[in-house]
Amino acid sequence: MLIRPTLALFCACLLAACSTAQQNASPPPPGWGRGAGTATQCEGWMSRRSEELRGAPTFSRTGSDVAWMQGFLTGMNVERNRVGKQPLVSLPDPDLMVVLMDSECANKPMATLYDVGLTLFQRIVGK
Numbered sequence: 001m002l003i004r005p006t007l008a009l010f011c012a013c014l015l016a017a018c019s020t021a022q023q024n025a026s027p028p029p030p031g032w033g034r035g036a037g038t039a040t041q042c043e044g045w046m047s048r049r050s051e052e053l054r055g056a057p058t059f060s061r062t063g064s065d066v067a068w069m070q071g072f073l074t075g076m077n078v079e080r081n082r083v084g085k086q087p088l089v090s091l092p093d094p095d096l097m098v099v100l101m102d103s104e105c106a107n108k109p110m111a112t113l114y115d116v117g118l119t120l121f122q123r124i125v126g127k
Contacts, residue, residue: 040065040112040113041109041110041111041112041113042104042105042106042108042109042110042111042112042113042116043105043109043110045062045065045101045105045113046102046105046106046109048061048062048065049062049098049102062098065101065113066094066097066098066101068113069097069101069113069116069117069120070091070092070094070097072113072114072117073091073092073117073120073121073124074091076117076118076121077089077091077121080125086125089124089125091124092120092124100120101113101116101120104116104119104120
């Protein structure tokens with residue numbers, strides 16, 4: 001089967017090109033990021049949460065951040081299981097996720113939600 005080596009070579013070349021492009025990429029313009037979790041800092045989360053608790057409309061941004069965090073943690077969980085052959089762990093429901101994000105962001109206002117996700121996942125798996 002000649003297709004498999006050819007496909008493997010194609011994939012290797014594609015990965016090398018992507019890696020080079022990422023290394024040479026300029027920073028994203030203001031308001032843009034390399035994913036929701038890297039574009040949102042805790043101080044933004046805490047500001048929106050404060051507005052939300054006062055009853056001001058937040059245009060579902062906090063809900064989007066919670067959904068992003070759940071997806072991020074789910075992805076980390078599945079990858080840990082797939083690659084590391086570790087058992088899947090239970091993840092927080094949306095209400096508990098808000099409490100955990102509030103707590104972590106209060107301690108690290110300049111962290112991104114990506115950083116918070118890594119910290120939360122390490123706590124969840126007990127590392």
